[in-house]
Amino acid sequence: MPMDASVKPHDRLARFLADDMDAVNVLIRKRMASEHAPRIPEVTAHLVEAGGKRLRPMLTLAAAHLCGYQGDHHVKLAATVEFIHTATLLHDDVVDESGQRRGRPTANLLWDNKSSVLVGDYLFSRSFQLMVETGSLRVLDILANASATIAEGEVLQLTAAQDLATTEAIYLQVVRGKTAALFSAATEVGGVIAGADDATTQALFDYGDALGISFQIVDDLLDYWGSDATGKNIGDDFRERKLTLPVIKAVARADATERDFWKRTIEKGNQQDGDLETALELLKKHNAMEDTRTEALKWADQAKAVLSVLPDHELRQMLSDIADYVVARLR
């Protein structure tokens, strides 16, 4: 397939993996069903039709192919990863009390929080069944650890989010948990199922970890930077009092008056008209958005750098382009 620079890296990867992704989508539709509880396919269909980018399952497929895998367990693992992701989205929407995701009403709004909690549990169990079917204890170990790290990151975020004492190190730990842990597990299990050596699986893990961190930093930055692509409005995180990297940087550089402003708006949640504008001015004044962007670029570069360990393969370039693409969302 000739390289076409006008096609976005994500779409190029999707085209390369199209047959596999068809199989993943068939498997997802089959396994998200329930014989006994019709509410389950209602909720899951709503999510599946919302059409996320399926980046995580593509990472698993790409890693497996890159390591020369010939079997079909990679399709199961890709579906596993997407199920875990969807389960965490359902639970996140309850935790965040969100009303919109990807420009559509969330499941907790259309049905109720109860359905989101229980259908999330169902999808998590289904993901677990799928991975057991691969018969690989090492894969099970990686995904069990990733699941625990994700949940831990989410709980840490809950207690750290509105606390001005949250450092960049704690922020990194939250991001590693809630986002990067599934990226790194997704790429690592692709290599493991293909029987890759330790250096290769380690590089795949490191790529996923750095890519996931870069991805989340960009996501958090877009909330102030602005973009059509996320379906989020500027300032959602500010209104929800989430202490993300741009604000952490601005708080660290704040004078006494500015500190009082962040204390009132984020810690106490006492927000007034004009506060978002003030917040944006303070981020600008302290160069917090530019510095956050630099951080995201650093992690993307790190993701690209570890790829040199991997076999020479056209997918390797595509994974490199994906890392560029993640930060290119900042226009």
Next chain:
Amino acid sequence: MPMDASVKPHDRLARFLADDMDAVNVLIRKRMASEHAPRIPEVTAHLVEAGGKRLRPMLTLAAAHLCGYQGDHHVKLAATVEFIHTATLLHDDVVDESGQRRGRPTANLLWDNKSSVLVGDYLFSRSFQLMVETGSLRVLDILANASATIAEGEVLQLTAAQDLATTEAIYLQVVRGKTAALFSAATEVGGVIAGADDATTQALFDYGDALGISFQIVDDLLDYWGSDATGKNIGDDFRERKLTLPVIKAVARADATERDFWKRTIEKGNQQDGDLETALELLKKHNAMEDTRTEALKWADQAKAVLSVLPDHELRQMLSDIADYVVARLR
């Protein structure tokens, strides 16, 4: 150890398994901790100290011993089963909007729904890590299937609970999912880890299944029958508009006026002073409580009957006594 009839069956089993249960408790405390998120041990400690009866992990230990197991994986599996149970309790409290469990305030009341959802996810992930450590794919398969059945049963309950068209067959399916699936997995994995033959593991599954069904029917009946032991008040399920077996039986035998009563109170949730008393009279009139009790006894008898397949062992008698004990809660 001499048999002492004055000691309750549950306590006799606990004494027999005391050393193992100490090891289970140590493991639970160790694994429920979190290095990074202090909220996690706060919530889990609250639950662990609430001191449930630990019936499920004891069933796993008993099944393993009964099958002559000599290793130490049964302790991991017992902790696994208790973690899954605790995770479902945390999520149930969110779904039921409960304020009390075992006479103490629930975690969702002391912290918030968010913490209950995410700490539940964490415990579920931790259970998953523990079972992976046993290295038995068959055990993983059984527990993955049980988890999916539990979640499916909970979702089915969500949609069936306030629907007067719910039949006894649907009720049985809900109960098999939300309660019996973990009982039967708990006993089955005990046999599997001990390398028991298929007839034995099947009997252990059947015992757990019948015991779990009996247990849940009794639980639902106690809500109208009354008991100090549950920490529930008479009529909680009625007020929460849960269609359980006694009411399903009364609805099936209702005349037109009585049907309107159930429609108003359960389906529409329009309850007034005196409605609980009317409900109790209707249950009495149609013999619904006695018939429900007969059903619970039938399942307990079935649990005891399958034990004949198992090896002759003093634990076999204790498991039989546990089945009697479950229904003996109805005084």
